[in-house]
Amino acid sequence: MKNESPTHPSGVANMTMAVAHKPTTDVSDVLEFVVGLTWQQVPPEVRRRLGMLCLDASVAARAGTPLHSARIITDYVAATMRGDEATCLLDGRRVSAPGAALANGTVMNAVDYDDGHSLAKGHPGAVIIPAALAMAESTGASHEEFLLAIVIGYEVGLRAAIAQHDRWPLFHSSGTWGAVGAAAASARLLKLAPEQVDAAIGLAEYHAPVDLIMRAVAEPTMAKDAMGWGAHVGATSAQLAAAGFTAHRSEFVADRLRSVVADLGRRWQLMDTYVKPFPCCRWVHPTLAGAEQILRRLGRERLDAAEVTRVQVRTFQAAADLARMVPSTSEEAQFNLIWPLAAYLTTGGFGLESITRDLGDPAIARTAGLVEIVVDPDLEAGFPAVRRSSLTVTLADGRTVESGLCSAAGNADDPHWESVVRNKFPTIADERWFVFDAEPLPAETRDLVAVDPMCALTYPLEMRHHNTP
Template sequence: MSTDAAISYIHDATLDDFAGEPLDHLRARVLDTLAAATAGYQLATADVARTYAAEHHDGDAATLLDGVDETLSEQGATFVNATAANALDVDDGHRDVKGHPAAVVVPPALATAEATDASIGEFLTAVGVGYELAVRAGLGIHATDGVYTGTGSWGAVGAAAAVARLRDLDRETTAAALGTAEYHAPRTPIMRGVEQPGMTKDGIGWGAYAGLAAVDLAATEFTAAGTVFDETNVTVTDDLGDRFYLTSGYLKPYPCCRWAHPGVEAALDLREAHDVDPTSVETVRVHTFEAATHLHTRHPAAVEAAEYSYPYPLAAALHNGEFTPAELDADQRENPTIRALADRVELVVDDDLENRFPSECLARVELIMNDGCILTSGVTRARGARERPLPPAERRAKAADLFGVTLPPETVDHVESALGKPATTVATLLEPWRQTDETTGHGEV
């Protein structure tokens, strides 16, 4: 049974197994997730989650990544930190499952590692194990059910795997934890979320929580009914330890749905190459794949609607020359020039780009100018993809900007240093979040 293979991997994997490129990616994804979560606390989504968790999951076992030295129970911190990690939609992703493995795995692993006084090496191993099994669970669930569901639906399995590793569960309890996590995971009908955006998004907060809760239930002899890994047509655990999905994910330069990134990238390239005056653009025609055309919100009333839009990020990028978390602010969303430009964005399905999705996430953009001139990009792949990775300096700059909302600029150096010392405790990693004062506060973008 393939669940047995997953359990063996959880129990037997070591940090040395990730040596080389996988470990580099593992550390990069942890850094990226911590930064995304820290900045995500500036959004109302995280405030709502924190208020709920403070009422129902009070405690001092695990640190919130809000930068004001707050703690909750393991369950509470997991739920809020995971919600915050995906709040800006700037967290790591993986095209094969069209979701966000790190955001659903890192927070429960971090909370458990802190509560159990684990080392950095133990924490990283747990995250690596959880990431690999989260992606494989997603592949198995999508193949078996034939329906595209969001991260929480399969990420719960990876969350449970990471926590089970840190808790050193026996095989029987680990099996129950994995099965319970999958069975109790949120359904997350993501295409509805794309067309009707809300704070639910990818269900990442609840998926992370479900994974940790599954471990707690399993420890009390709660039983489960197997996992998707046992389905006869699911063979995704066969290459555990040989193939690392960690190395084929992407990091996001822009705080919006990944499907919009190629168009934003192409528009920015055209703007720079031709010194485009946005007010002189009559039509923006985006050739893309079918799923991306569902990102059709033009005048987003809320942050989540801006993140799950194609016309708005593209128009804001053309107008401002960039698309950063600042472009999610209400004053930007209500800017009449940006709104007018968003109204002139056309989304067109391109058969070739459709056939290449989801293995490739691409777009081609035409700017039709008022004078009749047409500026055309080539087929564009967004930065951060496995074929076009963000350089280390750009990854660090992204993290510094996200941390800088509430934490000192040297936080990037501290995190990278801590992640490079396997024997150091996770408590050391978390020092920047435990030593700040409350003058920074939090609020809504």
């Protein structure tokens, strides 16, 4: 993956990410990888990033619980997908494993705070982790088995995404390819044989949601990125395959000799994930980094609405296609370019209150009305691997302030990547997350969940004191 920008929004030079790692296994087949990968074959740096991604997923789920969509989906699942296999993160109710995957995937993406991957053009965590958690709980899997299943889900799902974008001309949701990753993770936890894994992935690809994401971001609703449904399809597909239900071989598995699959177990796509400092579409984040630069250069915490006479954003087409209304719902604020930018300039930041409490704020709305969006051909040419934007603000006193080209914080090569996660979780001291041991917690996933539905995510790896040898 290319380095997104020579300059981090904070002014710190980005470090080029080493995306190829020392080979640990020479797996070249998807089915063999799902069945055969061991925890010992997962490099320490991948384990560490996995731990931070699990923590980040717990933050996203906690942030999503107050939203109306989280209550609707969890009530629906509790009424129609009853069972005692797995736990709803919203309130601890017990339901079937596919039901929990549906509810928890929706909750984890209710606020657009979850992780992503640039070349996948979407979000793996909120599809794969809920399916793995539900299946791990239902099967009595160990915490190590749970974490290993997530790694498998990410590696398979992200490659399915890259292959899908090459194969299909239209841009579909994360739930479309995420269902394949969720099926792979679920199949591993069910200990399926290769031919059953083949069926599970085939079923998931066949029945996955195929919603068009550009319509979803232009007309935001609770449907969003189909995370919950992708998780549900993945979990259901694995259970059906375990029962003997067959399917056509997926195009992804059938095309297994492509380079995107040939490096399974040698190059870790999980290491190319990004995390989000702001609860909105990732395509907006470079612009928010520009707003941060503008305020820093002015030496101001925020700008009064009356001070600003013009705001110009130069960006790529996908960002320009986001909604531009004054939002009346949280979803309209999350999939929006002008509202997050105006909120940042006017209030000095963009947080959870910006997509809930501040909806329709007149001062923010005035600044939003001044925003002009220009698609820059050079910035468009770099998308999706490189996502950059620039911002120019004209003030009432005649001054013009430029941000320069900015990329988002939390990219895979950002040296402050882990801090982005920690800063989203202020109730947990930094020291607790400073050092990860290589081994998972010695516990069963369902026992951890019985203590706290998010415990398996909040404590992803066993941690030891700095002085421990």
